Amino acid sequence: MHSADRLARLFLLPLFLFVAAFFLLPMVRLVGVAGSGPNGLAEYLAILTNPRHLATLLATLALSAAVTAATLAIGTVVALFLARNRFVGRPLLVSLLTLPLAFPGVVVGFMVILLAGRQGLLSSLSMGLGMGRWVFAYSMAGLFAGYVYFSLPRVLVTLMAAVEKLDPALEEAARSLGASRAQVMRDVTLPGIAPALMASGAIAFATAMGAFGTAFTLATRIDVLAMTIYTEFTLNANFATAAALSIALGLITWMVLALTRNFAGSGVAAAG
């Protein structure tokens, strides 16, 4: 027994080394760098005390929340439809929908420009209709479109698996008891896929908080946190601020996810 335990511990060693090399050491270094600037330890609070950084943080949070909500809404509808309908071309459609998984953020940004940039599709369309030039690629709306496009496949894959795992008899049972379609959705389907909604929503939120490639392509006139960190780091050589902002970004994202999980957990317990 004991030697088997020791052996198991030995097998955990590579995992420990991996965590140390790629997670613990860089984090410690980051914390150290953040506190070594001219402002000392106060730098940690820069994200809250500097009005510009605070505004950026709030904008990034709002954008990420909106992206998460939109992605989950679209993802739920599409996942329910795809999981329950079999038609010619369905496998092709599913693989097309998951195609953006392979795109880096920069490509997604490029596609948003093709769609909503000055020479983009929507621009020529709206000009042709005499409704002025629609350009939103370089605004929050452009980032929003890009992030939703980027997150949708990940959310969709998770939600489709959850819907397919849902016992169809649950919805049939609710209907046999007289529930309308909307009541079945509210009382059975959505609670049934709630864990998947929570998990994929968390991924969409975290991705939007930290996404860089798309922001790098589109955020020329607006500030999101990832861009600010990049600017402080490369252009201003302000390592301490960049490190402090990075830590804040990580902590806040982690906190929001933990809170959501907590809330969802107690919500499920209260319902049960």
Added chain:
Amino acid sequence: MNRGAAITVASCGKTFADGTRALSPLDLDVRAGETLVLLGPSGCGKTTLLRLIAGLEAPDAGGHIRFDGADVTALPIEKRNVGMVFQSYALFPNMSVIDNVAYGLRVRGMAQAARRAQAAGVLEMMRIGALAQRRIDQLSGGQRQRVALARALAVEPRVILLDEPLTALDAALREHLRGEIDALLKRLAITAIYVTHDQAEALALGDRIVVMRNGAIAQVGTPRDVYFRPADDFVADFVGVTNRLTGTLKNGRFETAAGVVPLPQDLVPPAAPSGPGAVRLLFRPEAARLASPADTPLVFEVVQVEFQGARQKVTLKDPAGARILVEAPADGLLVPGAAVGLILDPARISLA
């Protein structure tokens, strides 16, 4: 509880979108208040028929379903007021036991206090009142089964539909709950349609049994009809062990290699008996009595005896080598090779 509805299924067939014929057009009358069992192997169409009656599937064009004479073919399940119990129970995992049972009342707009009181009453009737506040994942299989039944009954449906409700339970519990369900359905006098592939369940629960095969009805009858007078070989084999003797009909008697069997007047011979060996006589292992060879014109040779305490299973063979199985009281000592007479109960034999 209100009285159950009578159900008429009129030329209802079901062909699925991919062209699979699940059900050939068939007619069936379910009497108000009776327990009708749909029995058959998997893929025989029994679940499809249940889902047509429930309103979860629509029959092919031309098919009609009536509840108490009113055509409900176009009504979806949520408008038919049927209670349904699923093989997986399909209890809502995000609700407590009492909220599950009260759900049908909730979607009908009943106030919380009233619906909880009514649901608690149903739980008491099922003798699981103590479980009201439990979560579904804290229940055993048998408890889940009772909650599923309580939930289906709480809305006082006109019909209760049960889709293999005991299949997921172990044998001992299955038998126990079978008795409970039987007593409950009889007491409520609600129309019940019960789908199973288990012949023992069908025989124990059904007022009538519908045996199905390949999307069609093979036989409709009381459990005794189906068991002792099966319509054909398929029914005979599906509802239990069947002995077959080959022979001919002559002067109201059945002549076979082991001897002669007198036939009762009411036994209908098959449509076109012709030539020797054309007719087969079917009987169950317990529809025969062992006797002295001197007392009966039907004599076999003992092949094997399996002692089971109160009873014994005796394998016999006739001079032509055909084997049959007889279940008899374990009072006489039989030895392989001995000759033994057999007396068949005339009320429990059939011809095919």
